[in-house]
Amino acid sequence: AQSVTQPDIHITVSEGASLELRCNYSYGATPYLFWYVQSPGQGLQLLLKYFSGDTLVQGIKGFEAEFKRSQSSFNLRKPSVHWRDAAEYFCAVFAISNFGNEKLTFGTGTRLTIIP
Amino acid sequence: DAGITQSPRHKVTETGTPVTLRCHQTENHRYMYWYRQDPGHGLRLIHYSYGVKDTDKGEVSDGYSVSRSKTEDFLLTLESATSSQTSVYFCAISASTGGGNYGYTFGSGTRLTVV
Numbered sequence: 001a002q003s004v005t006q007p008d009i010h011i012t013v014s015e016g017a018s019l020e021l022r023c024n025y026s027y028g029a030t031p032y033l034f035w036y037v038q039s040p041g042q043g044l045q046l047l048l049k050y051f052s053g054d055t056l057v058q059g060i061k062g063f064e065a066e067f068k069r070s071q072s073s074f075n076l077r078k079p080s081v082h083w084r085d086a087a088e089y090f091c092a093v094f095a096i097s098n099f100g101n102e103k104l105t106f107g108t109g110t111r112l113t114i115i116p
Numbered sequence: 117d118a119g120i121t122q123s124p125r126h127k128v129t130e131t132g133t134p135v136t137l138r139c140h141q142t143e144n145h146r147y148m149y150w151y152r153q154d155p156g157h158g159l160r161l162i163h164y165s166y167g168v169k170d171t172d173k174g175e176v177s178d179g180y181s182v183s184r185s186k187t188e189d190f191l192l193t194l195e196s197a198t199s200s201q202t203s204v205y206f207c208a209i210s211a212s213t214g215g216g217n218y219g220y221t222f223g224s225g226t227r228l229t230v231v
């Protein structure tokens with residue numbers, strides 16, 4: 001069965017600093033990978049996704065992520081964070097179930113705090 | 117989010133009572149999902165549907181049932197609510213066109229408190 005690990009529960013960075021959120025996955029086949037962001041009291045919004053091809057994926061809000069098959073990782077990065085980036089971030093892997101239907105498996109999330 | 121609405125947004129109920137949460141979509145997507153979100157657990161899949169009257173269990177389905185009698189509505193029922201079911205519940209939809217967009221669209225959530 002597929003699984004996703006986000007090793008950092010909470011990260012604090014200064015506004016303007018660079019950011020990297022870690023994500024490791026376990027999946028037997030080629031994974032489809034996603035990053036979602038959740039602002040307080042809101043639902044989840046898709047930041048970016050990786051299906052195939054270029055391993056560096058660009059997303060919304062200035063985020064990017066790099067797929068590294070050898071490390072089973074899909075880390076999220078941003079060169080300079082803004083106070084509005086404070087939120088919770090979820091990595092997810094897509095898999096086909098036993099019935100041939102798709103579903104997403106989520107990591108436990110990383111909460112990002114931005115300090116002035 | 118546009119195209120998907122959850123009701124109610126907040127609910128407080130007593131232990132032992134049945135509760136039904138509703139997810140309504142206007143996107144005509146085939147797939148619909150119910151997740152619960154709890155601190156330290158992220159989002160966990162409760163049930164999902166891959167078509168009208170076609171549903172399957174997720175990883176935390178005990179104590180929950182679902183129904184989908186038409187494309188646009190997916191109902192989640194707690195047969196007899198327990199305090200462990202206090203959570204935020206999210207509905208999601210997906211077109212799943214087999215090679216197209218695999219992203220999900222999420223509703224704004226229902227905060228359920230069982231007292």
